[in-house]
Amino acid sequence: MAKVQEFERIALIASDTERAQAAFAELLPTRNWAPLDDAEAVVVLGGDGFMLQTLHAMLENGRVIPAYGVNLGTVGFLMNRHRAGSDICKRIARARSIAIAPLCMDAVTQDNGRHRFFAINEVSLLRETRQTAKIEVTVDDKVRIAELVCDGVLVSTPAGSTAYNLSANGPILPLDSQLLALTPISPFRPRRWRGAILPDRSTIKLTVREPHKRPVSVVADQKEVRDIAEVSLAIARECELTLLFDPGHALDERIVSEQFVV
Structure with a gap:
């Protein structure tokens, strides 16, 4: 899986949970975020359920862009680890893309x-x-x-x-x-x-x-x-979708790791 490009127009969305809204408030002033309908990629703050909701909205709207999830829910299988204070744009630039067909x-x-x-x-x-x-x-x-x-x-x-x-x-x-x-x-x-x-x-x-x-x-x-x-x-x-993951935390590695949980 090749390294993804550095996106210029990135949207920021969050679920309505307290943790996700707090992270949204922390990230909002760090850059000029693009409107979702004009973005090249989107940062999704929340849990797996909110990520699924976001991906389904893309399919329904007919406009699919890469999604980088930050886990502020529970399991976070489709998400990346939340790291307070990290440079989210640098993380996205280093992220790896995984294609998922529904x-x-x-x-x-x-x-x-x-x-x-x-x-x-x-x-x-x-x-x-x-x-x-x-x-x-x-x-x-x-x-x-x-x-x-x-x-x-x-x-x-x-x-x-x-x-x-x-x-x-x-x-x-x-x-x-x-x-x-x-x-x-x-x-x-x-x-x-x-x-x-x-x-x-x-x-x-x-x-x-x-x-x-x-x-x-x-x-x-x-x-x-x-x-x-x-x-x-x-x-x-x-209708292929693209998820972005930090190196070493990709979904395929999580799937392998899950088989060794006892």
Whole structure:
């Protein structure tokens, strides 16, 4: 990964938490910050949730610029370490860029409504009631599991593989692996199926069985659609995002490190 250029027009945004707002007030007088809609890059102060919110806003607005996150939240997996008093512009100039392609989700509801959202972390299908879900799993136009009986199922990108996917006992994927994780949530049948690792060029279709008795919702990162009939998923390479990381603290290193946490 090559060193990024030194950006001239940089925007500064912050979440509404007390810590993020304090850092915003500290950084605001250090340079002439550009408006976000005219910036070449953006500094994002907050946690992973605010970073995801910012990246999704870029996708929705159709204007994607590199984002440098400063962790003022909790986990901060997508962020850089907060260092009070450091020269943020010099850190950005030395940062390394990592490209992330989101999942594109096309969902069809029981009343034939159609919804398209992007997911940077994962798309998850979840049962809506006490009844277990029954889901048909199709990969590359071939039915792989005719009836997965479960609480749900999710498809994760490498960037999201240490989030909900890991909590559901899914695999951690290196960032450059070009893979997706297909992970069941509390599977009942097939009892021994623990998921699959797929090339990220795969197309995935998840079809709900017995939807009136066993309704299912779908969540693409923070967007939810209820009472779905089917969901189609594929990597959206045309919507590639860029995250900036300090040397030695890149996302791929964090993904490796996470596998040795005990």
